[in-house]
Amino acid sequence: MSEAFNAERLTRLCDFLHHSPTPWHATYNMIQRLEQAGFQRLEETENWHLAPGKRYYVTRNDSSVIAFQLPVGALTSLRMLGAHTDSPGLHLKPHATQYAAGWLQLGIQVYGGVLLAPWFDRDLGLAGRVHVRHADGSLESVLINVDRPVAMIPSLAIHMDRDVNAGRTINPQTQMSPVLMQSDTDRLNDLLALWLEEQHGLRAVEVVDFELGFYDVQPPSLLGVRRELIASARLDNLLSCFVGLEALLDCDGSQGALLVANDHEEVGSASACGAQGPFLGDVLKRLNAQVGGATEESLIQLIQSSLMISCDNAHALHPNFRDKHDEHHGPAINGGPVVKVNASQRYATNSVTGALFRDVCREADVPVQSFVTRADMGCGSTIGPITATEVGVPTIDVGLPQWAMHSIRETAGTRDVDYLTRALTVFLNRPVLR
Secondary structure, eight states, X not given: OOHHHHHHHHHXXXXXXXXXXSHHHHHHHHHHXXXXXXXXXXXXTSOOOOOXXXXXXXXXXXXXXXXXXXXXXXXXXXXXXXXXXXXXXXXXXXXXXXXXXTEXXXXXXXXXXXXXXXXXXXXXXXXXXXXXXXXXXXXXXXXEEEEEEEEBOOOOOGGGOTTGGGOOOOOHHHHOOOEEEEOSSOOHHHHHHHHHHHHHOOOSXXXXXXXXXXXXXXXXXXXXXXXXXXXXXXXHHHHHHXXXXXXXXXXXXXXXXXXEEESOGGGTSOSXXXXXXXXXXXXXXXXXXXXXXXXXXXXXXXXXXXXXXXXXXXXXXXXXXXXXXXXXXXXXXXXXXXXXXXXXXSSOOOHHHXXXXXXXXXXXXXOOEEEOOOTTSOOOOOHHHHHHHHHOOOEEEEEOEXXXXXXXXXXXXXXXXXXXXXXXXXXXXXXXXX
């Protein structure tokens, strides 16, 4: 693979990360590329008419998407890729407007396992979706992205907290309300009205509801003397969404292939559009009814003949905290994709699925690594075990190594982006899964 091609892919990745501050924006940007590649949109509320050899996509809640291509012949198995569109962050409360010391602030609620300290003193934008009522009574949902610094959470000076560097608990309720402007009269709805007109030309509309969150407006960057690293917000897990989409668009289309990007992984996946919900199962049933065997027996056969690669980033060996890793399982950045293993089934990998992925990496000429958490530390989880439990599909958990997971700005390796894309593309092209 040429350096020029790698540069083009990294440019696309940075653009995707920069323009995807929320799951709704990430899903929107993914479907733009799908449609450019000829994927046809399906609506869950309508009858589906699927044809062999065609490519389709469907969304749920506008924050989760499933895209799939059908083989020219009979659908007997699927090569599935899974990721998630959400990231930890600070979301607004429904009644967010508050005032303190002459400043307009907005009350936040914590979404997911946020690393809170890095959020202080950052240039923050605001993004999400807003539901408005027009003069005729109709409701409309619109995306909003205030992509300039409009807020900040200022730190307290060390002179007033001398013990701060010795460790201090951060209270998100009382210490993390961003400041927006010097005012004791303006309200969030006033600002939303301004931004809705600015971005969508909407006037005289009533804001009925919203789902909004803050994000760091600093764009992604390639860093290091040799540009070995990419730093950005939301690498967990938009990096996997991007790589999965790249592989789906790069594959030769000869096999049945599916990409699912679920919302709400960071809070447990228990929602209609999360991995614990029925979204993927519903799509598989409809595929089987239209282009499979159309029986319950054939659905089970289809699922058990398929394989899911759940992609979610892994903890890279940190040069300043090497003791936080098992000495034999510390993945290196730019060392290739990581097979994630956990005996307590926090990851879905077993020896069968692990061997299959390692064989894929061998065929793609891609290095592969392993991650197991220390025996004296807890382990996170992914959509992998949830999807395997809900759907029953054989699953493996893999990911790209990164530093600072769940920080406002995370870091991964530039070479790893191509490594995993190549491996996943080979997987989607494989005529036999076993």
